[in-house]
Amino acid sequence: MIATREHRQECYSAVEGIFGHDSTMEGDFILINFFALEGWSLAELFHVRCVVAAPYVVPYSAPSSFESQFRREHPLLYKYLQEADSNQVLQTPHVSWKDVAHWMWPLYTENWGLWRSDVLYLSPFPFTVGDFGYKISLFSWNEIYDCHLLHDPVTGLPTWHDRPPSPLLLYGFSKDIVECPDYWPSNVHVCGFWFLPTEWQFSCTKCQEISELSYPGDLRTKDEVCSAHVKLQCFLINPASTPPIFIGLSSIGSMGFLRNPQTFLQVIQTVLEITNYRFILFTAGYEPLDEAVQVIASESSHLDKRQYLEEGLCLFDSRLFCFPNMIPYKWLFPRCAAAIHHGGSGSTAAALHAGIPQVLCPFILDQFYWAEKMYWIGVAPEPLNRSHLIPDKLDDVSIGMAAKVLSRAINDALSPNIKARALEIAERISLEDGVMEAVKILKQEMNCSC
Numbered sequence: 001m002i003a004t005r006e007h008r009q010e011c012y013s014a015v016e017g018i019f020g021h022d023s024t025m026e027g028d029f030i031l032i033n034f035f036a037l038e039g040w041s042l043a044e045l046f047h048v049r050c051v052v053a054a055p056y057v058v059p060y061s062a063p064s065s066f067e068s069q070f071r072r073e074h075p076l077l078y079k080y081l082q083e084a085d086s087n088q089v090l091q092t093p094h095v096s097w098k099d100v101a102h103w104m105w106p107l108y109t110e111n112w113g114l115w116r117s118d119v120l121y122l123s124p125f126p127f128t129v130g131d132f133g134y135k136i137s138l139f140s141w142n143e144i145y146d147c148h149l150l151h152d153p154v155t156g157l158p159t160w161h162d163r164p165p166s167p168l169l170l171y172g173f174s175k176d177i178v179e180c181p182d183y184w185p186s187n188v189h190v191c192g193f194w195f196l197p198t199e200w201q202f203s204c205t206k207c208q209e210i211s212e213l214s215y216p217g218d219l220r221t222k223d224e225v226c227s228a229h230v231k232l233q234c235f236l237i238n239p240a241s242t243p244p245i246f247i248g249l250s251s252i253g254s255m256g257f258l259r260n261p262q263t264f265l266q267v268i269q270t271v272l273e274i275t276n277y278r279f280i281l282f283t284a285g286y287e288p289l290d291e292a293v294q295v296i297a298s299e300s301s302h303l304d305k306r307q308y309l310e311e312g313l314c315l316f317d318s319r320l321f322c323f324p325n326m327i328p329y330k331w332l333f334p335r336c337a338a339a340i341h342h343g344g345s346g347s348t349a350a351a352l353h354a355g356i357p358q359v360l361c362p363f364i365l366d367q368f369y370w371a372e373k374m375y376w377i378g379v380a381p382e383p384l385n386r387s388h389l390i391p392d393k394l395d396d397v398s399i400g401m402a403a404k405v406l407s408r409a410i411n412d413a414l415s416p417n418i419k420a421r422a423l424e425i426a427e428r429i430s431l432e433d434g435v436m437e438a439v440k441i442l443k444q445e446m447n448c449s450c
Helices: 002-019 038-045 066-073 075-086 097-108 110-118 133-138 141-149 205-213 227-236 261-274 287-300 305-311 329-335 345-354 366-377 396-413 416-429 434-445
Strands: 029-032 049-054 168-171 188-190 245-248 279-282 313-315 320-323 338-341 358-360
Touching: 002 038, 029 038, 038 049, 038 097, 038 110, 049 434, 066 075, 066 097, 075 097, 097 110, 168 434, 188 434, 227 279, 227 305, 227 313, 227 320, 261 279, 261 287, 261 320, 261 396, 287 305, 287 313, 305 313, 329 345, 338 345, 338 396, 345 358, 345 366, 345 416, 358 366, 358 396
Parallel strands: 029 049, 049 168, 168 188, 245 279, 245 338, 279 320, 338 358
Antiparallel strands: 313 320
């Protein structure tokens, strides 16, 4: 509770620092995602438009009783929003019940209502005007006048001719991957996957510089990474071996789900013992996992900790390369046979773009959606349970069972059907430019000519 209060205060201070002193310009807006809904209320407070951008579909659903409870507690607002769905005659869509049902419903819960009314001095619920009464001293008379000018003095709802527009919602995924049903709000736009420029994603400054000098599509030249990462490059392009399999869980460790990194490494070791695969493990800088890697390495040879943190190292007869830094997935995945990951939207998108099979082990939120989606479209086998990567028990039986399940999943992922399907999907989405599409929509929506 204290952390939430402090976080919201930090958000308020940040937005106030930008919009709190000068009048906003046409085209100004605040961009939020589904886990930053405080931005919606702050945009309302400072009279700035709010835009939502998310790389995944809404990762939560309204309770089954939400609509009936909303209708009972806010009958006039419910009618107002429902009427908007059947009266969309203008080019600019109005906010409607579809927006609330699709993603806005948490804004009508106590979690946000109390903060809006008690801290921001807004009405508890969006699109209504509360009783300002004792709070009037906090507003200028112009603000009070403007606020009531847009609302019916009896119902407290926006008047028909001043209805707020439907919030712009940008999705950073492909229509070829995610179905976009007709019942979604009309101001939802699916742009295609969003990728950062490759050079931004190198943790190494020298690698960044090399990437910036490369021509588009020229990613397989001799000097594609700096000399400090020659071990990584040699492991990837070893002519005597097949391409390695990527395995990485991104921030799962720092979120508390990787409590036994030694067990995780033992599962990988057992898979190596019963298969002919090679792995490249990204530790994501998770310190307990890096320490577990160093403990194993120190048992077989002299370990230079600084060298490991800069260059990475090999374990288990040089069939597992552990890398503690950051290399762009968009650069790495085309050099791998498959990707084992947690189902994050970024990892999933990069593997789809690279056209490689995937093995997904979801832990939280939208990861379960992506894991099921990849299985459903045919680029991955059935999702793994987290115990198949990180067994709860440390005994040999549990580790052996987990390794067998993981090995079977890898074998399935590398089947001809899944490999062909992954390449087919990559071809279909290869021409999309999600970032440029999002920018184009924003310019159109905000009437910007820049």
